[in-house]
Amino acid sequence: MAQVLSFGLRIRCSDARRTSSKPLKVAKTRPNTAIPTRSTGTRRNANRTYGVNLEISPHRAVSAVRLMRIELGGAFADLLNERGKGSGDNEMGYVERTLGFRTRDLDDRDLRLVTDIVGGSIRWRRYLDHLIVSLCHDSKTFRSMEPLLLQILRIGFYEIVNLDMPPYAVVDENVRLAKVALRPGAGNMVNAILRKLVLLKEKNSLPLPKLEGDDRAQARALATLYSHPVWMVRRWTKYLGQEEAIKLMMWNNSEPSFSLRANSGKGFTRADLVMRLKMLKVPHELSPHLDNFVRIRTGMQIVIQAQLLKEGLCSVQDESAGLVVSVVDPQPGESIIDCCAAPGGKTIFMASCLSGQGMVHAIDINKGRLRIVKETAKLLLVDDVITTVHADLCTFAKNNPVKSDKVLLDAPCSGLGVLSKRADLRWNRSLEDMEQLKNLQDELLDAAAILVKPGGVLVYSTCSIDPEENEERVAAFLQRHPEFSIDPVGRYVPSDFVTEGGFYFSNPVKHALDGAFAARLVRSS
Ligand SMILES: C[S@@+](CC[C@H](N)C(=O)[O-])C[C@H]1O[C@@H](n2cnc3c(N)ncnc32)[C@H](O)[C@@H]1O
Structure with missing residues (x-):
């Protein structure tokens, strides 16, 4: 327990340090934390403004809301539209209206974490949900789980299993998010399920399906292990064979890299682009196949912030x-x-x-x-x-x-x-x-x-x-x-x-x- 507390404290301090250069507004009162659920649609007054909550890690709050928006798609957008047109323009606005509190603005590190966590949790959804169901009391608990709670669990599972992050810090942070954004009981549930996961992971005995049985059973197991729909696994196994199908799924689950094309229409050459990337300290590589193209693995955020795309100097093109x-x-x-x-x-x-x-x-x-x-x-x-x-x-x-x-x-x-x-x-x-x-x-x-x-x-x-x-x-x-x-x-x-x-x-x-x-x-x- 001491370990958990000290981790929690450290995370909070580092969050505060990262924001120390900016003036902070602190919430005067704890906001009402009810959120819309699939069944009730309960909402707070969208016009109310809230203080900044410094207890919650901003990247997790933003990731949970973004994941929910992606999963609920139109349904979630409609919910917001009921509360006023144009209310969905700003991501932090969504966070505030959904969770009942504001987070501080995201810095570059937070943005990278949001990208990793959102992309990863979506890619690994089938695998993560398999683990979550296995650790719930029964499948009904999973099926009736409210959307935000499910997203918080997916984030926690992804951080612990796929990102190998320090487990007790992850538990602590996600429990706090569930408590503040939902209610204390939801936090307790996140705590119980994530702790079961941590113990199983430590014992190297995650409840995963075995690759055995007939073709259908094997396709289902592969679909869970590599987190793809069963029909895709069956199709690729048929066209490529099992080994290549697995390689393809691993590629699909890997972090994508991008290429930039220098826009010659603007008289901007690949050499110009390379010079700008060097100045911005973005690691890059020339395309061996196309004269105007440069590959970047990381640093897209820097390219965006430096306005290279907005000024039309280069375009993102694979x-x-x-x-x-x-x-x-x-x-x-x-x-x-x-x-x-x-x-x-x-x-x-x-x-x-x-x-x-x-x-x-x-x-x-x-x-x-x-x-x-x-x-x-x-x-x-x-x-x-x-x-x-x-x-x-x-x-x-x-x-x-x-x-x-x-x-x-x-x-x-x-x-x-x-x-x-x-x-x-x-x-x-x-x-x-x-x-x-x-x-x-x-x-x-x-x-x-x-x-x-x-x-x-x-x-x-x-x-x-x-x-x-x-x-x-x-x-x-x-x-x-x-x-x-x-x-x-x-x-x-x-x-x-x-x-x-x-x-x-x-x-x-x-x-x-x-x-x-x-x-x-x-x-x-
Ligand atoms: C794969 S995207 C094209 C991407 C584009 N060539 C590029 O490189 O950016 C396919 C496009 O086909 C368009 N489309 C679909 N049905 C069409 C139709 N019957 N007539 C014209 N365009 C159509 C869609 O609106 C969509 O923009």
């Missing part, structure tokens, strides 16, 4: 997406149609390859996302070679007899290649989505084909690693459209990315990039 543009191979003077353009990553990169001559016509069905393309093009000074068209591609293709040199269809897809960057995506996709997406991809391919002139090129791309969305869609298209044939991509991307069929494929495990696919198809007549 090399796997940059290589799709290499497959298109945009040349000055060409007319290119980008069929599903928004938010515009590839449109902008293609436009910057045109050296001011030619045009990229950016079509998208989503007006809001298309506005982003327009604004980014202006910021990056490539708007003179981009036109935006708000339309459904199928209707547009039927009604417009335009023919272009090159057409890119970066199709809506499952996103199974980008699960390491999009932590929550795996939980929002279902097997049924795959069937619907395949039909949409076929329809969009047929529409895109209409826009290609004889001798022109159609590039079909996805950020999926699933053969049914990639090779199989191309094979089905070629059967329907014998006027198209495959142009092997070996001339456009490094040979390491070229498949036996002549397609571009970036494999997350092999290339340590997001997964992506592109086929280059030439029209004969």
